[in-house]
Amino acid sequence: MQSEFAVELRDVVKQFVTPEGNLLNAVDHVTMQIKNGEFFSMLGSSGCGKTTSLRMIAGFEWPTEGEVYIEGKPMGHTPPFQRKVNTVFQNYALFQHMTVYQNVAFGLEMEGADKNEIEKRVKRALEMVQLTGMERRKPRQLSGGQQQRVAVARALVKLPDVLLLDEPLGALDLKLRKEMQLELKALQQELGITFIYVTHDQEEALTMSDRIAVMSKGKVMQMGTPVEIYERPANRFVADFIGESNFLEGKIKSVSADEASVFVPALNAELSGVPMSKDFVNGEEVVISIRPEKIRIVDADAEKDGVFRAKVINSIYIGSDTHVFLDCNGVRLKVMEQNHISRLDPHSFYHKDQAVGVYLIPENTLVLKKEA
Amino acid sequence: MLQRLRENKAWQGTLLALPTTLWLFVLLVIPLFLTLVVSFGRRSPDGGVIYGFSFHNYLRLIGYSTNCPAGQSACFDPLYAQILWRSLTLAFWTTVIVILLAYPLAYFIARSHPRRRNTFLMLVLVPLWTNFVIRVYAWMMLLREQGVINGVLGWIAAQFGLPFQPLQMLYTPGAVLVGMVYEFLPFMILPIFTSLEKIELPLYEAAADLGANPFRTFLRVTLPLSMPGVVAGTILVFIPVMGTFIVSDLLGGKQVILVGNLIQNQFLSARDPTFGSAASLILMIMTLIVTYFYTRKFGFGEEIITA
Numbered sequence: 028m029q030s031e032f033a034v035e036l037r038d039v040v041k042q043f044v045t046p047e048g049n050l051l052n053a054v055d056h057v058t059m060q061i062k063n064g065e066f067f068s069m070l071g072s073s074g075c076g077k078t079t080s081l082r083m084i085a086g087f088e089w090p091t092e093g094e095v096y097i098e099g100k101p102m103g104h105t106p107p108f109q110r111k112v113n114t115v116f117q118n119y120a121l122f123q124h125m126t127v128y129q130n131v132a133f134g135l136e137m138e139g140a141d142k143n144e145i146e147k148r149v150k151r152a153l154e155m156v157q158l159t160g161m162e163r164r165k166p167r168q169l170s171g172g173q174q175q176r177v178a179v180a181r182a183l184v185k186l187p188d189v190l191l192l193d194e195p196l197g198a199l200d201l202k203l204r205k206e207m208q209l210e211l212k213a214l215q216q217e218l219g220i221t222f223i224y225v226t227h228d229q230e231e232a233l234t235m236s237d238r239i240a241v242m243s244k245g246k247v248m249q250m251g252t253p254v255e256i257y258e259r260p261a262n263r264f265v266a267d268f269i270g271e272s273n274f275l276e277g278k279i280k281s282v283s284a285d286e287a288s289v290f291v292p293a294l295n296a297e298l299s300g301v302p303m304s305k306d307f308v309n310g311e312e313v314v315i316s317i318r319p320e321k322i323r324i325v326d327a328d329a330e331k332d333g334v335f336r337a338k339v340i341n342s343i344y345i346g347s348d349t350h351v352f353l354d355c356n357g358v359r360l361k362v363m364e365q366n367h368i369s370r371l372d373p374h375s376f377y378h379k380d381q382a383v384g385v386y387l388i389p390e391n392t393l394v395l396k397k398e399a
Numbered sequence: 400m401l402q403r404l405r406e407n408k409a410w411q412g413t414l415l416a417l418p419t420t421l422w423l424f425v426l427l428v429i430p431l432f433l434t435l436v437v438s439f440g441r442r443s444p445d446g447g448v449i450y451g452f453s454f455h456n457y458l459r460l461i462g463y464s465t466n467c468p469a470g471q472s473a474c475f476d477p478l479y480a481q482i483l484w485r486s487l488t489l490a491f492w493t494t495v496i497v498i499l500l501a502y503p504l505a506y507f508i509a510r511s512h513p514r515r516r517n518t519f520l521m522l523v524l525v526p527l528w529t530n531f532v533i534r535v536y537a538w539m540m541l542l543r544e545q546g547v548i549n550g551v552l553g554w555i556a557a558q559f560g561l562p563f564q565p566l567q568m569l570y571t572p573g574a575v576l577v578g579m580v581y582e583f584l585p586f587m588i589l590p591i592f593t594s595l596e597k598i599e600l601p602l603y604e605a606a607a608d609l610g611a612n613p614f615r616t617f618l619r620v621t622l623p624l625s626m627p628g629v630v631a632g633t634i635l636v637f638i639p640v641m642g643t644f645i646v647s648d649l650l651g652g653k654q655v656i657l658v659g660n661l662i663q664n665q666f667l668s669a670r671d672p673t674f675g676s677a678a679s680l681i682l683m684i685m686t687l688i689v690t691y692f693y694t695r696k697f698g699f700g701e702e703i704i705t706a
């Protein structure tokens with residue numbers, strides 16, 4: 028029976044004894060369901076347990092508690108060589124004593140495929156990653172990007188149900204990384220294989236993934252599509268970690284089905300029609316999260332609901348955008364404005380102490396719990 | 400002059416290579432040349448050298464003899480050829496056995512917990528702090544007719560009321576083999592350990608990930624990647640075993656004579672430096688030929704040496 032989920036983690040805990048003798052939950056009660064054919068990313072800062080989670084799926088580590096399911100089957104202590112998943116390792120882990128061809132053929136030989144079959148499939152795999160003609164080279168004789176492709180070909184040639192990738196592009200320079208991102212994504216769509224992709228680069232995760240799990244300290248903070256993660260962060264941590272956010276403290280005045288009215292003392296005003304994704308109660312202390320690119324700077328004397336007076340602290344020109352830092356009744360706000368038009372006159376930019384109005388559009392903000 | 404030195408790369412190279420060249424010349428080329436010259440000479444009655452150009456000594460080594468039954472002026476005497484052959488086979492088997500013993504040991508040490516690893520390495524090295532000759536003497540103590548091993552065996556036999564005839568272990572080829580293996584084991588363990596230790600953990604994981612069970616991982620990944628260590632160890636063991644004479648002298652007595660003993664004998668008791676020189680050169684050539692073909696097949700283990 029084909030399971031709906033390629034991989035499932037049910038309430039998985041992985042505990043390590045650190046060299047200092049403490050117990051550490053590297054992965055702390057994690058539950059994830061990864062659908063067949065999905066491009067799924069685990070995103071989080073260093074040490075949050077991404078690699079450990081991936082290693083438990085591959086079979087290099089066993090959960091202390093909970094269970095990993097692959098294609099609906101509990102894995103228990105199944106060793107890696109009996110799991111239908113393959114890994115692209117962070118530093119590739121290519122066999123230096125073998126040629127590119129031998130590296131890619133290795134996994135097929137272990138399956139006992141016959142020589143013709145191996146030749147055919149290796150050839151196709153190398154075509155896929157555009158390494159035709161490099162068969163006889165040793166890994167040492169390849170550039171970083173080419174080695175990375177060998178690692179991908181070596182894993183993909185086995186036609187796994189699931190491909191695990193642990194920061195596969197981490198060692199490449201920015202330009203090559205962007206190229207490889209597109210290539211990997213195209214490859215995944217072409218083959219329809221489930222990819223589980225570990226990265227600490229949020230842009231990479233947002234660009235490539237169907238769904239993302241944002242992790243912190245061994246826990247999943249939010250799981251969702253890139254749009255959900257960015258536009259509807261589930262909590263203050265995610266709002267802060269993915270992209271940037273301004274936070275305004277406030278108190279719930281009234282709630283409807285999916286909107287709230289919030290009184291913000293700093294502005295001495297009530298914002299109504301603020302979207303919310305959790306249940307809040309009247310009188311609850313909350314924060315309102317506002318993305319910098321969603322705030323508009325308007326004339327200082329504009330009279331309109333949702334416009335507040337502010338003063339420019341400073342502004343930074345970064346080519347495509349201008350970042351403006353404002354003081355709004357003691358609250359510091361960051362605003363990003365796109366430079367739609369070409370301007371050369373320095374006086375046409377914002378300058379210190381300039382009085383402006385900020386327009387906070389309630390539907391572009393979000394109510395979140397106060398604590399992270 | 401200084402000006403020229405500063406500008407001329409070739410001059411700089413020559414100057415930098417000078418000390419090494421000088422050193423090699425004094426310590427290698429001159430002695431070798433003298434040995435070559437002497438080996439073509441003849442022994443004088445008082446044990447000196449009569450210089451000349453004759454292959455007499457070399458012919459003797461491959462079986463030509465003038466010390467013949469009455470009526471023959473020349474005949475075949477395989478004595479020296481046998482000694483050469485014995486040295487070669489003994490060195491071969493010593494190396495094979497040392498590899499078989501050293502590999503699992505090195506593997507065990509390389510895979511042990513880092514904290515215990517140093518202790519194990521120390522244990523491998525400790526015997527080397529004792530003098531080579533003294534270690535061979537220790538084996539004499541063990542293997543003698545009234546030695547430790549026979550003593551223990553005799554005691555066990557006595558417990559069961561069995562008759563016991565002490566085993567003749569000392570002065571046998573077996574004793575020499577055991578001694579050689581013992582003496583040269585560390586020189587195989589260390590390079591193999593070094594090459595095993597350098598294999599990164601993710602490689603084993605990659606092999607497992609691609610479907611290799613532990614046994615096939617060993618054959619396809621561990622073994623090939625540790626070959627440089629085996630090659631380096633082989634060179635470190637095979638060459639000295641070919642030339643050593645102390646082990647065979649003490650543990651083999653008159654029963655197990657090797658080229659090393661032959662050479663030592665010719666220079667000291669037999670007082671024929673010309674024949675001794677010829678034997679030395681033959682030993683060197685034999686060793687070179689074997690090493691040449693071996694390294695041509697497997698390389699020099701350079702990854703270890705340059706590590």
Ligand SMILES: Nc1ncnc2c1ncn2[C@@H]1O[C@H](COP(=O)(O)OP(=O)(O)OP(=O)(O)O)[C@@H](O)[C@H]1O
Nearest residue numbers: 043044045053072073074075076077078079080227
């Ligand atoms: N074998 C181990 N023994 C003890 N602690 C470990 C072990 N492996 C990982 N840890 C700890 O578990 C935590 C999670 O590690 P993990 O490698 O999963 O992080 P990560 O999210 O992959 O980080 P990075 O982005 O830096 O690779 C870290 O605090 C790490 O120190």
Ligand SMILES: [Mg+2]
Nearest residue numbers: 077078079193
């Ligand atoms: Mg990691």
